[in-house]
Amino acid sequence: MIRKYVNYDLSSHNTFGLKVKSRLFVEYDSQDDLKDLFPSSGMNDKTKIFHIGGGSNVLFTDDYDGPVLHSAIKGISVCEQDDKCVMLRAGAGVLWDDFVDYCVSHDLWGVENLSLIPGEVGAAAVQNIGAYGVEAKDCIMSVETFNTDTREFVIFDKSDCAYSYRNSFFKQHKNYIVTHVRFRLSKEARPQLGYGNLSGELGQSEQTLRNIRNAVIDIRRKKLPDPAVTGNAGSFFVNPVVDRLHFESLKRQYPDMPYYEVGEMFKIPAGWLIEQCGWKGKALGKAGMYEKQALVLVNLGGATGRDILHLAKTVMADVYNKFGIEIRPEVNIL
Numbered sequence: 001m002i003r004k005y006v007n008y009d010l011s012s013h014n015t016f017g018l019k020v021k022s023r024l025f026v027e028y029d030s031q032d033d034l035k036d037l038f039p040s041s042g043m044n045d046k047t048k049i050f051h052i053g054g055g056s057n058v059l060f061t062d063d064y065d066g067p068v069l070h071s072a073i074k075g076i077s078v079c080e081q082d083d084k085c086v087m088l089r090a091g092a093g094v095l096w097d098d099f100v101d102y103c104v105s106h107d108l109w110g111v112e113n114l115s116l117i118p119g120e121v122g123a124a125a126v127q128n129i130g131a132y133g134v135e136a137k138d139c140i141m142s143v144e145t146f147n148t149d150t151r152e153f154v155i156f157d158k159s160d161c162a163y164s165y166r167n168s169f170f171k172q173h174k175n176y177i178v179t180h181v182r183f184r185l186s187k188e189a190r191p192q193l194g195y196g197n198l199s200g201e202l203g204q205s206e207q208t209l210r211n212i213r214n215a216v217i218d219i220r221r222k223k224l225p226d227p228a229v230t231g232n233a234g235s236f237f238v239n240p241v242v243d244r245l246h247f248e249s250l251k252r253q254y255p256d257m258p259y260y261e262v263g264e265m266f267k268i269p270a271g272w273l274i275e276q277c278g279w280k281g282k283a284l285g286k287a288g289m290y291e292k293q294a295l296v297l298v299n300l301g302g303a304t305g306r307d308i309l310h311l312a313k314t315v316m317a318d319v320y321n322k323f324g325i326e327i328r329p330e331v332n333i334l
Helices: 031-036 096-105 121-127 198-202 209-223 244-253 270-276 305-323
Strands: 002-009 021-028 050-052 064-071 076-081 085-091 140-147 152-157 176-186 231-235 260-262 265-267 287-289 296-299
Touching (some): 064 176, 096 121, 244 265, 296 305
Parallel strands (some): 021 064
Antiparallel strands (some): 231 296
């Protein structure tokens, strides 16, 4: 079934809680429904089409003058399995944390470190979400898509998805809409506890899937505000990566600077850079930086998208002026 709404209120479809509208909002339940939309009334100008997931990775700076599409393709099914692994196929409209909980409940290892990340399965494959040393691409085997230009369904093997840090082929090629994602999960225990304070949070508890999931959830709830209470999109900025020359120069100036080696490059936490610029817990009007995590921009109540964008640009400029590093937003800005 296809559902269309004119001048649709997007307040419940963006986790900043911004009072914005879309000229047209379209929700579909199946691949056939999606195909029927192209071409159809309101879909002629494809450059204006925006496909939204849970709205946890988007900042609307104004009402959206175009169609917003949303997938309601649900379902999680077993495609194949052997003694060691299970292949799951999940609809793009499945809530990501529901998918993680399904895996944990069925004793399947691989995505437990990605617990409580907001959004939906389709968006997770596009964004290549990650946390605590794990990324979605680590378990993704293939991505099923619909090409709005050719009206054909195309399956991408993981090797064709061009996955990298918070990036994929689909972020640059908006004409491919994700319909399903296939994941390979392990039946054998494979705990990954070496990143951040996950091991410390787990403590002496047994390294079970449920305990690891609960530890991740506890950490995230301590660090990040609940969007239902305080509007936010989680981590607003991508952690920047610099070359060795730049890294060594900064390390001499800031010996305690945290970092992670990424091949020949060095990833520096954006939250640390922002905090060094004095922005943690500070605000510009009704938009602010979360007091517990400098990487998170928050709607303090009544902020507009332009208010939040102004704060983001101000913080970006301060980081560049102090460190010579350009930090870029992780969220889509419309």
